[in-house]
Amino acid sequence: MTDCTARIREETARLLAEGRVDLVIGFEEGSLPLRATPCFITEPGDTGRLIWNAFCSNNLARYLIRSDRKVGIVAKGCDTRAIVELIKEKQVRREDVVIIGVPCHGMVDPHEVRERFGDIRIQTVEDTGGKLVAGDGTALLSMNREDALHRSCRVCVQRNPVISDVLVGEEVEERTRDEFTDVADFASRSAGERWEYIAGEMSRCIRCNACRNACPLCYCSKCFVDETRPQWVGRGTDPSDVLSFHLMRVLHLAGRCVECGACVRACPMGVDLGTLNRRMSADVARMFGCRPGLDPGKPAPLSTFDPDDPQDFMLEP
Amino acid sequence: MTPSGPTGAVLVLGGGISGIQAALDLADSGFRVYLVERRSAIGGVMAGLDKTFPTNDCSMCILSPKLVECGRHLNIEVLTNSELTALEGVPGAFTATIEQQPRFVSTEKCTGCGECAKVCPVKLPDSFNMGLSDRKAIYRLYEQAYPHSYMIDSAVCRRCGLCARKCSAGAIDLDMQPRTLSIPVGAVIACPGFEPFDASLIANYGYGTFPNVITSIEFERILSASGPSRGRLLRPSDGKEPHRIAWIQCVGSRDIHRVDNNYCSSVCCTYAIKEAVVAREHSGGNLETTIFHIDIRTHGKGFERYYERAKNEQGVRFVRSEISRIYQDGSGSLILRFPENGRISEEVYDLVVLSVGMVQDRANREMAERLGLHLDSHGFCETRTLSPVETSVPGIFAAGAFSGPKDIPEAVMGASAAAAEASAMLSHSRHTLTQRKSYPPEKPLLGGRPRIGVFICHCGINIASVVDIASVRDYAAGLPNVVLSEEALFTCSQDSQRMIRERVAEHRLNRVVVAACTPRTHEPLFQETLREAGLNKHLFEMANIRDQCAWVHQGEPEKATQKAKDLIRMSVARAKLIEPLPQAFLDVNRTALVIGGGVAGMVCASSLADQGFGVHLVESAAELGGNARRIHSTNDGADVDAFVSRLVESVSGNPSITIHTGTHISDVSGFVGNFRTMVENAEGIVEEISHGVAIIASGGEASKPDGYLYGVDPRVLTLQELEDEIARGNPDVTSSRNAVLVQCVGSRDEDRPYCSRTCCSKAMKLALALIEANPLVNVYVLYRDIRTYGFDEQFYLEARERGVRFLQYDPGNRPTVEIVEQDGRKRLRVVTTDLVLGREFSIDADLLGLATATVPSAGAAELAGLFKVPLNEDGFFMEAHIKLRPVDFPTEGVFVCGLAHSPKTIGESIVQAKAAASRAALVLCRDSIEAGGTVSVIDGPKCSGCGVCAALCPFKAIEMDESERKAVVNEALCKGCGLCASSCRCGAADVKGFTDGEICAMICSSVARGL
Amino acid sequence: MRTIARNEIGRLLDGLLAGYAVYAPVRRKGILVFDRIRSGDEAILDYANTRTSPKHVLMPQMETLLSSCGEDPGVSEHTDCGKPAVLFGARPCDARAFLFLDKVLRDGQSRDVYYANRRDSLLVISIGCTQPRETCFCTTTGGGPLSAEGSDILLEDLGSVYLAHVASSRGAEFAAAHGLLDTCEGEPPGSGTVNGGLQPAIEPPVDLGLLKAALDRSFDDPLWLTLAEKCLGCGICSYLCPACHCFDIVDEEAAGVRVRNRVWDSCQFSCFTAQASGFNPRPTGRERYRQRIMHKFNYCIDNHGMAGCVGCGRCVSECPVNLDMRQVLAAFGGRRGGN
Amino acid sequence: MRNPYAPVRMRVERNAVETEDASIRTLSLSFVERREVFAFVPGQFAELSLLGVGEAPFGIASSPADPDLLDFTISRAGQVTTELHYLEPGDTVGLRGPLGNGYPLEELHGRNVLVIGGGFGFSTLRAFTSFALHPANRGDFLDLEVVYGARNPGLLLYKDELKNWGRRDDMSLSVTVDNADQDWSGRIGTVPAAVKTLQVDPESTTALVCGPPAMIRYTLPVLAELGLRPDRIHLSLEMKMKCGIGKCGRCNIGGSYVCTDGPVFSLARLDRLPREY
DSSP states (O other): OHHHHHHHHHHHHHHHHTTSOSEEEEEEEOSSTTOEEEEEEOSGGGGGGEEOOTTOOSOGGGGGTTOOSOEEEEEOHHHHHHHHHHHHTTSSOGGGEEEEEOOOOOOBOHHHHHHHHTTOOOOEEEEOSSEEEEEOSSOEEEEEGGGGBOHHHHTOSOOSOSSOSEEOSOOOOOOSOOOOGGGHHHHHSOHHHHHHHHHHHHTTOOOOOHHHHHOTTOOOSSOGGGOOTTOOSOSSOOHHHHHHHHHHHHHHTTTTOOOOOHHHHHOTTOOOHHHHHHHHHHHHHHHHOOOTTSOTTSOOGGGOOOTTOOOGGGGOO | OOTTSOOSEEEEEOOSHHHHHHHHHHHHTTOEEEEEOSSSSBOTGGGGOSEETTTTEEHHHHHHHHHHHHHHOTTEEEEOSEEEEEEEEETTEEEEEEEEOOOSBOTTTOOOOOHHHHHOOOEEEOTTTTTSSEEESEEOSSTTOBSOSOEEOTTTOOOOOHHHHHOTTOOBOTTOOOEEEEEEESEEEEOOOOEEOOGGGSGGGTBTTBTTEEEHHHHHHHHSTTSTTTTOOOOTTTOOOOSEEEEEEEESSSBSSSSOBOSOOSSHHHHHHHHHHHHHHHTTTOOEEEEEESSOOOOSTTHHHHHHHHHHTSOEEEEEOOOOEEEEOTTSOEEEEEEETTEEEEEEESEEEEEEOEEOOHHHHHHHHHHTOOBOTTSOBOOBTTBTTBOSSTTEEEOGGGGSOOOHHHHHHHHHHHHHHHHHHTGGGTTSSOOOOOOOOOOOOTTOOOOEEEEEEOTTTTTTTTSOHHHHHHHHHTSTTEEEEEEESOTTSHHHHHHHHHHHHHTTOOEEEEEESOHHHHHHHHHHHHHHTTSOTTSEEEEETIIIIIITTTTOHHHHHHHHHHHHHHHHHHHHHOOOOOEEEEEOOOEEEEEOOBHHHHHHHHHHHHTTOEEEEEESSSSSBGGGGGTOBOTTOOBHHHHHHHHHHHHHHOTTEEEEETEEEEEEEEETTEEEEEEEETTOOEEEEEESEEEEOOOEEEOOOOSTTTTTSTTEEEHHHHHHHHHHTOHHHHTOSEEEEEEEESSSSSSOOSOOSSHHHHHHHHHHHHHHHOTTOEEEEEESSOOOOGGGHHHHHHHHHTTOEEEEOBTTBOOEEEEEEETTEEEEEEEEEETTTTEEEEEEESEEEEEEOEEEOTTHHHHHHHHTOOBOTTSSBOOSBTTTBTTBOSSTTEEEOGGGTSOOOHHHHHHHHHHHHHHHHHHHTOSEEEEESSOEEEOGGGOOOOOHHHHHOTTOOEEEETTTTEEEEOTTTOOOOOHHHHHOTTSOEEETTBOHHHHHHHHHHHTOTTO | OOEEEGGGHHHHHHHHHTTSEEEEEEEETTEEEEEEOSSGGGSOOSOSOOSSOTHHHHSOSEEEEEEEETTOOOOBOOOOOOSOEEEEEEOHHHHHHHHHHIIIIISSSSOOHHHHHHHHTEEEEEEOOSSOOTTOOGGGGTOOTTOOTTOSEEEEEOSSEEEEEEOSHHHHHHHHHHTOOOOOTTOOTTOSTTTGGGSOOOOOSSOHHHHHHHHHTOTTOTHHHHHHHHOOOOSHHHHHOSSOOOEEEEEEEETTEEEEEEEEOOTTSGGGTOOTTSOOSSOSHHHHHHHHHHIIIIIHHHHHSSOSOOOOOHHHHHOTTOOOHHHHHIIIIIIIIHO | OOOTTOOEEEEEEEEEEOSTTSOEEEEEEEESSOOOOOOOOTTOEEEEEETTTEEEEEEBOSOTTSTTOEEEEEEOOSHHHHHHHHOOTTOEEEEEEEESOOOOHHHHTTSEEEEEEEGGGGHHHHHHHHHHHSHHHHTTOSOEEEEEEESSGGGOSOHHHHHHHHHOSSSEEEEEESSOOTTOOSEESOHHHHHHTOOOOTTTEEEEEESOHHHHHHHHHHHHHTTOOGGGEEEEOOOOOSSSSSOSSSSEETTEETTTTOSEEEHHHHHHSOSOO
8 A cells, every 4th residue: 555655746747747738637535524625636746645545535536537638547447437438528637637546455434433333432543454444543453445435436447547557556355246246135125125125215315416526427518407498307305306307317327328427426325226236237247248347449328329229128027 | 485495294103102103202392193093092912911021010000001191192183993094195195094983972071081981781702802701892992002992993882872871971872873084194104013823823732722721921911910811820710829830932933834934023032031030920839830832032132131030030940842742631721742762752731821922914905915025925014124224115114023023112212213214205295294392381380379269070870979079179279278179070081171271360379279080191181271371390299199099999988078078178288389490491402313324323323414403423443433343234135234334324325414423422511402512533632512412322243152163263253254254155165064163152150141133143144154154064053043033934944955964052061172293284173962852962073163242341330330331240331221211311302223232233223323313313403401399409508418319310300519419400301200309318308399398288188087 | 700511512402392393313224314303313423423414404405485376376386394403513614614504595686495494493513523524625715613603502522511602592592492501601612721722733735815816816717627627526615515505496297296406416417507508618627626626615615604614524535536625726826826 | 486597478460470481480479478577777688488399598679668579580590589589479488587687768858869780780779769669758869870780671570660669750770771672771881980970979978789799899999989988889789698697607708797787797807807798
């Protein structure tokens, strides 16, 4: 980790000094324990702010959308998956971005840590690779790093960057195939039960749009939610409007969602968006054999048209 | 019409697909057309087919729009129940006499409701369904027939008058008399089609005796959803589902023993495969299908793949054997006896389908006689390979199966080619006899409140017997913005149109909703009425309360009525939002660009020039001529060299044609009507050509063979090289003792899973030429299937008669060649195993000819990219629709012909080139290209520039503005299909007239019944 | 001075339930929020603060202002707020936010009757803080862990007991009427010997006066661009904020029922100020983030005499990219105010 | 207690097409139940609404001198305006107002008034001009000079009124269009160009300006050239508004709300506000 930090700083300084990029987007220390925060470096002298640790969970690809600058970006597997899709969808020009790829061990969910350690006032966290050791100034507590990972990191199929210009750190071993076991139980429930569960989760939604705005693939200049002619979705918290919003969003991401989990992490209300998204991803994988973000050459399945499409999905129960 | 010019009208004889295509091409290019059909409706054979190969498109579904178009065309007069009785005059000024039998039903008044047939007491077998079902004395030929009206079969009608009393439209007139018409026309296109071979002539198959032995045409009806069993696969004897079906090929074709037919009907192999595949789909795969055949002739574009898929994936069994006899067992099943591997086998089938060929019947022969046309020995209209649509009579052109067996695309191309000939002949009289409709100026809407008129149709009792029209009318009257709700017995009738026009004026209606039948057939009619009423035609909306209410909920009148209200409420909700859509008109550059200076390109260029258009002909080689320079003569003995020279001369000397040899296309921009193409020569000098259409005739070439010692031993030649040598009279070749021709070298293999189509006939020609040169030569043809389709079959027969030995090899065990020393001479030893005899042959040859594949020319892919048109898997250009648009592309204004499209003979290239010229002329003779209307529109600020719409647009009407990162629609190319709108996540793409807002309004109102 | 035992609270709330709609901190699917309780023991007393603020008690995220039905031309105004309500357990910062909302919605030129009616029938019983969170900065904006502003009654948390301070006449009336609590007779909270040590120290990141002065000069500061660069433009900060009150008015019609609703809105959304013509006076995140800070720490002080922020820290703790309001204030106040 | 969100019912008396393309119409409304105290000054606006469709703010286009009929000139842009365009005489519509400050009549008292309007922005200036021309008020002002422009003749509003004004001798009117057709005999050119030709006494003149942003941008320098002080130039601003009573939070410019402190601001005041409009 510290090694990665040094390498990221080094590469950033080099890219800026050589004038290859105008800006490098990476992470710096957050203002709170268990947090890192995106940072934007334009001066080689500022590279000392850059860090790499277990809390660099934001998907920085979000910041690349329709940028008119040459940008260097520190990118994990999931960030690069998003970049791949953004390039395909012409939101990012490959030649305008320099990817400092960082193989990822999975990012730690502060909520999990707090849950585990209870109400202590965490002041320090050490990531030993296998363990997380937290201190409140008086005592040290430790937990398995693996148990503290974000949900998206636990099922991540591509921790190493899919594409990169510079690779920082050792490649990590990829997990075995993702069989979508985490949504198997959900999928096995009846339609009514699934509906009830999702509706229950959505009832906490406050329509802050953080899921949308954190998503690297939600880049429409005018989101359907903000559209008034026609008014697809009411603006309030009527359950039907909330559900419509989330269901439409997930459908807009079908075949494009790279499962980075940014939406889940952004939600202030802990709404289980993960289940809905993962279920959609499972369908996309099954029906189209597609895992978005992994194949730069392959068009998104719902962005292709074949007049002879058998449309056999219509026959599914 | 100028007194000196020819008559600007054309008589088209025959209302099948050929006649329809010819009529549409001609009428659209400025000629008046009389389409004469013997039967009571146009549509021909295609109307009776179930699916079409190789795409398995529903035949009726692709034909129906053409029927409607033909029927509606202002400049096509369809004369059904009619027959030409005489043709007098000279080319350019004929007078045709047409005898029209009475229909007894007014086509203007009849709405096709079908109540008359319900009361008609006379029942007889329905000939359209091959007698497999019944019809009444008053009937309609088939469901989607045009004219849509019923007719009375006077031969069986008892004149009881029940129908006339029942008809609420008053359409029936039992006193209708025959009439004779005298029509001046400038040219005639004869395309009366063909008759299926009468299978009862082949006694040993028991057709006519055994109920479960049927013809392929009957089987099409059985498969058809509109057929006697509504698409359920049942056999005639007992209505049971068959489990084993056999097809017997070449019934009436390639048969000089039982009948004197020495030609191949060309289509039966592929249609049998299609029937087998479709039958298996119908039965859920629980069906054994066997095709008994001599050769499998799947020589058409995409057919070989179709065959391979049927054989390898779809479980269709192919047995190479001739059925010697059929017996019937007690259950009605059939025992087929046939030789197999030297023994006689017997197999039992539930149903036997005879793949009957195409023949000419007496009626066609008599008609030909009246026209003075020469017929060949089989009664087909005589034409020449190098003038394939010209008959023996100037001014009369032949198309379709009248001049020989053809499949649908060939018929369509022939029809267009014939149209091109007629058009060239009459080009000075274009637009002299055609009508153009004028409309009052459109009233501006001024943004006022929507004033919607709702017109509800009884459709006789078609709708009214189920739906409570009065309650629907009252309901509609109370809907928001509806200022008038009115019912009509037949909303589509002429007086109703007048009524609608009056109401628009009286009530200041600015939107019209018609609740009746389907917009597919009737929307244009009502839109026309709106235009006549001074309203933009898009201010119209239709609710289909017949199909979707009265028909599907026939037993539930309350629900049907409720649903009719729901549908009307939705329509009104949309109507409120509809806005007039402006139409823009763009000028057309009346020049064509023809790419490729081979026969196809030259023929096309000269046809266009003859039709009065300027042409730029671009050829990459230094001189014109292309592959034809190496053909020398056709099978029927025509002098190709002379033909090509003449053609080059005439093209070069034509002031309308500008020739650009030694150049290639470097850039293309623009769109239909207004292309700009850069033509670059070897020195890099670029010339810009402005043109309205482009025809790709970039040709093909022979593949270089792999193996067989080609390039190693000088005696191993491709067939093309062999032809050159024979023509040159090379003694090394003409004095050969043992000549071996190997077929399918590079075709029908894994790399090129298609048939090169021409090689079998060419092999016959060369074998016969070798024998001609040296009667002592032994010629061996090593083949897989002999595909001498059509009249070329006679050359196969002749080759056999002249002693050519045919040895069939297995593609898994191809012939081998090695050089062996014998008597101090190096001989080419060819070893092959004959499948029929099952033994190995070793031939010491001094000449080896290889039938190489025809492959697309090298620049095809680049050209495809420049014009944004597709290529198929084999690298040939992919037409818009393999059946009905064989020379068009989805991209408007670009056409294809010749080898660029697929392997074909020189004669076929000529036909296709003329067809392309005909289609291109349709664009060039227009005053302007209409743009706008129901087209896509991109809301710039909402567009995120992801490019999905541009990638998906099948018409290449959307481009990305890379600097703005926005999609841009070219309205001249957009067809309003809506693919962009449905794929656009940002909601930036919308189709005018079907906007998200309008659709949403309908959806919202659909769930708002409470109102 | 009388105290109320911690374990008596449940019973106290039960008693109120008969006459009042009672809102208290409860856990809903793992998230702590203010919601109506059905029994006193539902209320959670051991909490730092709720995830969402109690603002919705006075200004629901969505409320119907007007409605009409079918052909009837009559319009219902929905201004009646129903049963009087008690908000129990608000933190002093959240209670203080009501003071701010009052200035904007109730006490201004046009009285917002919907808010005002709810406010006038609401009694706020807040509980002082003993243990501030790492994100708290109430002292910056004039509040404090034991501030009674905006409350009717403040409970001072002494561990096993609470000390009650009546902070308004309505609080006094309520206390008297229910005989539930004795008052502290004017003793300021935290001044008692018992709890003196419990008042937590919260270091203000910036001096509000100096900040205001700095912001007055900072409209075109390039720093706004830097801050907006990180901001995702979501509405978490606005929607969790107890003082944010921007709203939209939207009409809907379904099945013959026509309604005009008020829904929360956020100045961070691009459509907030976008005009029908496409023109947007705040076209990018830079203008929108600036508006947020300027509104709270500059314009509100000018217009209402207090900042539109009470330092509850929700925006700090929940911002998905850790854009920390305190650092933002320090960046302006520290830089400009300091010299 | 008055509910500031509840509209009063108005009856549509007239709905007239203003422009050739029918994109702008003028609604004339009368009070249904009782003539409420609806005292307003030119330059104020009101919210028109159709319950279930929506509410939108419009400047009052008629003069307070004709208090019984209120005019609103409405450009069709979204759903609300489309539905308002659809209204026919006898229909009812909701109204909240008057809102905002209006033109500073007291300040204008006894001064020359230069009215400068462009396009659709002319509606409240029309209200002012009609008001000023009313016999009861005309004496309150000295010279009245009106400059009004549109993109083309078809987009000019209040054509009959313009004709009448053109004939009067107690005011001067110049109407100009950016692009003319052959039927147009009037002035061709932009509004700023027309203003440039005027002779005004800067000391005794106050300007009222309302129009599209481009017009305002190029007119202000011309006014400065003519010597008008910023506090003698008043602009009526367009801003997205919802509540109209300073609560919903979207129309502020700095600490000022366009809906309550505006929409009319003096240039001097605007210069003190952030440029966020």
